[in-house]
Amino acid sequence: MGWASYREDIISRYVGVVNLKSTTIQKPIASGTPAGKPVLPPVPLRKDPVMVKLKDFPISTPKPLPVILLVDVSGSMTADGKIDALNTAVAEMIASFAQDVTDQAQIQVAVITFGSEAKLHKPLTPATDFEWQPMTAEGRTAMGAAFDLAAGLIEDQHQLPARAYRPAIVLVSDGVPTDAWKPALDRLLASERAKKAERFALSIGAGADRAMLKAFLANPAARVFEADESRQIKNFFRWVELSVTLRSRSAMPNQSIMIDPADIENYDDF
């Protein structure tokens, strides 16, 4: 390649690899000391490194960028392999997050599922350490309880420290909530940090409550992403992934970057 001719490393010191061309002394000068003693080759100066006590210093750590998934695992999700498609898409998204390690942001993921009851399927964990456990679907749609769980997590300074970037909240549902979701959503949206969160909503199939999902987004300009088949579920999570990773790499990771979800299909071309 073109670099072969580039001059190699001329000003570095040659620790250990000195090749003195000549040790012949031309003429002793002025000092009158005897000449001609052979030059000693350089010796490694390092003592056994284990023996030496070195000081240590702390360095900065990336700020957390939390992604909180609220996933409907009601019984209806078992139909048409929806829950399987969801499991695959979420696992792929988290695997991509794990590849996205930047100096400034560390993406963390929590998964809250809601069926008969809402539960923390996976606590907030750095994507790089995440071990995905597939979700199983059964029961009703306790979405209100899931909102309360999410609000509790987001407001908890121990789990989401002040230094964390604005969280992203992702809501996925295929049906109508069976509990009192509205007061719970109001509580979530009244929370200082959840209010500022970046929100994504996925409506799966014809049975989903789009008005409710729209209320969750609480932004007239934001769109509910609709999916009728597993490819679209995958595209939705690809959209979330791109939005979050672009943010983690952006100059201002606290600002949201909205990608047009319609662009997702062509995003992989060049």
Next chain:
Amino acid sequence: MTSKAAQTKWVTTLDGSRYSLGNLLGQGGQGKVFTVRGHPYAVKLLHHRSDQARQALRERLLMVGRLPLEDLAVARPLKPLRPPHLGYVMELFTGMVPLHTLIRPPKGGESLIRWYFDGGGLRRRLRLLAKVADIFSRLHGRGLVYTDPSLQNLFVSADPTAHEVRLIDTDNVRVSADGGPALYTPGYGAPEVLSGARLPNSLSDAHAFAVIAFETLALVHPLKGGDRIENGAPELEEQALRGERPWIDDPNDDWNRSSLGIPRPFVLSRHLADAFEQAFGAGLKNPLARPGVSRWAEHLHRAADNTIICSGCGGSYYASHNTCPWCAEPRPTFVRAFCTLWDPERLASTDSGMTQAVDPGFVLDATGSMGKAHQIIDSMALGERDPVIATDRFTLGTNRGEPQLHLHFAGESIQIEVLKPGTWILRTKDGRGDHSLATGETIPLRDTRRDWRLHANTPDYLHRVIQFRLIPGASR
């Protein structure tokens, strides 16, 4: 899914060569980089969605291809791609890694300082940065701007004993006056570029370089590395990067003090500390107050020249310390080689009766009234059995990177080998022992305590004089 799709992709260059894409090497805001199967190339594919942006980028790639960059250590866009693809084929460096690898230690690794040493320690970091600054300095000297210096597009030898540097992403290079998009990498964009007040120019390059240099040496970001920002809300970080907060080592404002990173006296020479204060103090808001990249090159080379190796831990540190800052081992004996300027004009004006027979060096010392004439203008530390090659930067004050002398302090003597033909005259302070050194000649200065002077020219010419001083080791 991305890499699977890419494995079947082909691209064609404007001149008709077809390449099949291999692995994804990296991706960022601008695009993706793939290896090319069967060739030592990489393909950078850029994504820009608007037709107008794509067209502007195509034109810029052609322009960069015509820029005079042959002799610089940059990866040129070799061949632009044919539509529908947007991007170019470039050289792929083997055995090189992004500078980033010298700043972010692996998670859960051994001691931070051991890891710092394994990357070549202070001396190698200084030298690599100096060489990066050299490249920027040559770019700027040609009226070009790199635009987006970051830890990901500056490459260095993977081998910690080698000191090669290269720039990639050369598609961002532009002619100073050209304008073009205000590209920058988070954390490295100059405040005036972030705010949109100015387009990237050589001074925004200088800001990014200063941030990179500080991080590489001290392992902490100079603007957002303070404790308040590290532990505080992300808004503070944005304010700091916009230049609305003092920098972490601001001598007059401790709002942004940091307990992170390596203590600055360990890693910054006095000149470097001053230059950083200029860059992030006055220079944060006022681009014209920033040190330019050639100034950085000068300070960094000199700082590297003045490091010695610790006999205890093997780390490098400034010879001005009496004990190794890393492990507290007393400093070993070393020889300080320093330059003064020989100025025949000044000699004549102060002592017109002077003759050739008198050593003007002696006169200089005796009159003491010549001010700058015998100020030390450059110096380097010769550790025992830690040989160094002095380039023209040291011996002539130019910066061609040309090896001139090989200096080796070993066994109570200094070996001087002349690598570059020239007029080299060795004498003592009292004017005795004139001896011309020939190329390839190696001469030992047996008695390191004598006041040897190595002149880089005859007394009639302005030139540098190298002197040597034995500095005994510090006691425990």
